[in-house]
Amino acid sequence: MRTALSILALLAAGTASADRLTLDRLHSDPALAGNGVRALKVSPDGARVTFLRGRPDNQFQMDLWEFNLKDKSTRRLVDSKVLVAEENLSDAEKARRERERTAALKGIINYSWSPDGKRLLVPIAGNLYLIEVAKPDAARLVASGNVTDPKISPKGKYVSFVRDQNLYVIDLATGKEKALTTDGKGTLHNGEAEFVAQEEMHQYTGYYWAPDDSSIAYRRYDEAQVPVARRFEIYADRTDVIEQRYPAAGDKNAIVELRIVDPVTGATKEVDLGPEKDIYLVRADFSADSKKLLFQRQARDQKKLELIAVDTATLTQKVLVTETAKTWTDINDDLRFLSGGKGFIWSSHRTGRNHLYLFDMDGNVKHALTRGDWGIDNLLAVDEGAGKVYFSSNKDAIIDKQTYAVSLDGRDADKPKRVTQADGWHDTTFARNGQLFVDTWSDPANPPQVSIRKPDGAILTWLEKNEINEAHPYYRYKSDHLPVEYGTMQASDGQTLYWSMIKPYRFDPAKKYPVYLSTYGGPGPQYVSRKWGDPFDMFMAQQGYVVFRLDNRGSGRRERAFTDAIYRNLGKVEVEDQLAGIDFLGKQSFVDPKRIGVYGWSYGGFMTLRLLSQGSDKIAAGVSGAPVTDWALYDTHYTERFMDKPSDNKAGYADSTVFAHVDGLKSNLLLIHGMADDNVLFTNTTKMVDALVNRGVQFELMTYPGAKHGVSDRKQKKHVQTIIEAFFRKHLKPDTVQ
CATH class of the missing domain: 2.120.10.60 (Tricorn protease N-terminal domain)
Known part of the structure; x- marks a missing residue:
């Protein structure tokens, strides 16, 4: 087996002209995108x-x-x-x-x-x-x-925090610190979210203040029954043996409880989460008057999600909302309570697209706030005084993100008013009263610009205009910045797929160029978007590659028919769509179909291995970073959401592994993995190495001491991109661009 280190001598990235990007500059200060x-x-x-x-x-x-x-x-x-x-x-x-x-x-x-x-x-x-x-x-x-x-705390009386698996408060008037829990140790945690809640539910907190400072609801979990994944974390100067409680698909999860504690007396009440203990506590919050604790309970199979109200005085409960799905229910952060007990706002995919609804406090739908053949991303703000609700969506263009407003009374649910105007990508942050918002906008030609605006979108002032002028870090590269093209194609079931393309530096339509196809492919992220992009993509285009991305079925920010296509067989339709994209590329007069390369990390690493295994006749080389190779090795909440338990979907798990298809892998391969990855465990790559060696398949391998899943160390990140560029230069041989 050759090592990836042997290809470093092939690196020629530093020969670019003064106005073209280099890997050294990509990883130097100041940031190319500006302030x-x-x-x-x-x-x-x-x-x-x-x-x-x-x-x-x-x-x-x-x-x-x-x-x-x-x-x-x-x-x-x-x-x-x-x-x-x-x-x-x-x-x-x-x-x-x-x-x-x-x-x-x-x-x-x-x-x-x-x-x-x-x-x-x-x-x-x-x-x-x-x-x-x-x-x-x-x-x-x-x-x-x-x-x-x-x-x-919401009223400002206390500071709260977690230390050593216990929840604490400090009374700011006296400065006195108090432990509200004391039994947190070993496998027992108070005020924290368990591993899968943090990693897969985006639940980074484990406790929730009542608006009037009267109490705190907190999670208490015991992970004693979660299997121990015994793994090595290999660093440059040592090897640590880690015993991590890691619930792989089908394994037992942590047992989670929900309690309410008085910050003054420390008196605690336990909330009944139901007779079934094998559930997910995915969210918790208090009503505006602090009289009700609302928690969201998701079934282990994730086909049912309930919003449940608990009377904080009596602990009596009522189910307010029940969401069901044949595939999986989505988790959201769109719950908002109106003042004076006038109800709450909730988002739901019940029509097949994500929309906002106004409920009364008994759980009855009053009316839809948004409606139509489009969906919202998330609720941004509610201005009750003006009767307005603000949300983000790609209603007008799938590849864009815009901010919209609708009336709280629902009269314009199907005709929201677009607040942000420039095409591209807007991330907005509203003031609590909805009277202004901060807009961070970019497109492929403009790095993020930050402005402060009125609720109707009119500009108040610039916070960071970030124009690419002579003082901007990107100015010297602006003349060689390449445009991004967008287009669509059809999946085998007729659904629309979006793609983006950057043509090579000094593009000559009479020439044939190699392709650098970058993919993620998994559920959640949208990879094709009209915003300031990854500078490595621009760098690769300047090195002489056609840079291509395609959002296959299962990708985020689309309707449920699009996302649900992956259910119970991860990799099947995703690979079909990416291979269709490669066929599309092969038909372009300026593409050399014998020089197509694929790169992906995490789910994208899984996709790279599956694509090489099923499309080596179309793909010359691939780089797979931190790949999942067998979904039975990945965590419960993520994997079972799309695959069910292994015992309930044996055929799907068997077919979704890389190993079921690896006999077809004939292309040049570079495997990369961090040696202290606690998310996609290094076992995924060691199993892949073993499978390739047993089949006599030659490949290259690069591992990073001490690196976690993201390989976030700056020097390591530069090294990763250096080795990727060198690998593709070796196997795809782009023409030298003068």
Whole structure:
């Protein structure tokens, strides 16, 4: 077996002209996309917008900034290096960041506002600081020692957090710290979300404040019955033996409880989650008046999702909403309570598309808020005074994301008003009262631009215009920035598939070019979108490749008929669609059908292996990063959502493995995996290596010491892209572009 290291000598990426991208520049400071911002929030008093921003000399070191709406000034509120010069993160915090996909970041990763808009709660490196906005240099250390998931209570009386598997509060009036739970240890956790809740349900918190500060609902889970995955984490200087509670498909999950605790007395009540213990607690929240705790219970087979109201005084319960599906029910964050007990807003796929509905507090549908042959992405804000509901959607273009408004009374449910106007991708953050929003917009030619706008979309001011002028980091590369083309084709069942293409630098239609096809292919993400893209795609196009993406059936932001096509046999229709895309490419006069390469990571790594196994006659080379090779090895909530349990779908699990098709793998292959991956376990790749060796198939392998699933270390990430480029250059041999 050759090692991937042997191909590094083939690297020629650094020969590009001064105006073309290089891998060195892709991974240098400042960021090519300009002054990017993240974690945008409008202060409760509406006076300022806060955000996190990387430094010019280190785009991954986050500081906290503010934009003052009155005088339109921008200043750094908190210098992360002043708070903590060197970070030493606990294993729990490292794992949490891996789940949140923030492992590459340092400094201030998140923060929260006090309800009066005068203070900010800032966690960093296990410590917790309270910052007075008027005097940000006088940061007050309020807690230390592996603090995670800190919050300021809704009324501002308390700070809460989790430490060492227990839930704590600090009374801000007295400064006194109190442990609300004390039995958290070993397999028992309080105030935390279990592994699959964090990884697959995007439930990064395990406790929920009542709006009046009277109580906290918290998760309590015991993972004693979850099987132990005993694995190695191999680092450059050591090997750690890890015993991770990892529930693979069909295994037992953690037992989850829901409790309510009084932050003053510590008195605790247990909420009855029902006679069936093998369920998922996917969300919890309080009603606006704090009298009801609402929790969402999902069946183990995920075909039923219930919203249940609990009277916090008596603990009596009522099921308000029941969602069912023949395939799986989706989880959402769209639950909003109206004031004065006027009801709540909930999103549902009951029509086959995701729409918003207004319910009364007894669970009766009053009317649809949105309706039509399109669906919403998520609920953004509710302005009860103006009678408006704001949401995001791709109603006008599948590849776009726009913000829309409808009336709370439902009269224009099928005719929402588009608030954001420029074609492309808009991520919007609203003030609590809905009186303004922050709009982050980009398209393939423009990096993210951040503006502050009125509810009707009219601009108030720019927070970060980020124009590519002479001072912009991307300016010297602008003249060689290549356009992105979009198009559609049909799947075998007639459904519409969207694709994007970047033609090579100095494109000559008389020539034939190799193809770099980048895929994810799995449920959830949308890969073809009209926004500022991955700079590595642009780099590969400048190296002489046709860069191609296709969203196959099962991809996100589409109707259920489109997403449900993958049910009970992962990889089947996804591979069919990607191979149809490759056939489409092969018919283009400017494509060399003998020089097509495929790259993917995670689900995309699985797709790469399946594509090579079933399409080696059409694909010359593939790079598979951190692939799932057998779905029986992956976690319960994700896998069973699409596949059911292994005992209930033996044929589907057997056919969905890479190993059922691997005899057809004849193309050049590079396998990549992090050696401390706790998500897609390294076992997936070792099984693949064994299968290939037993079949006498030659391939190349690159493993990264200490790397988790995302391989987020900056040097490792650069190395990954270096080796990918070199591998494809070796096997697809693009013409040298002068």
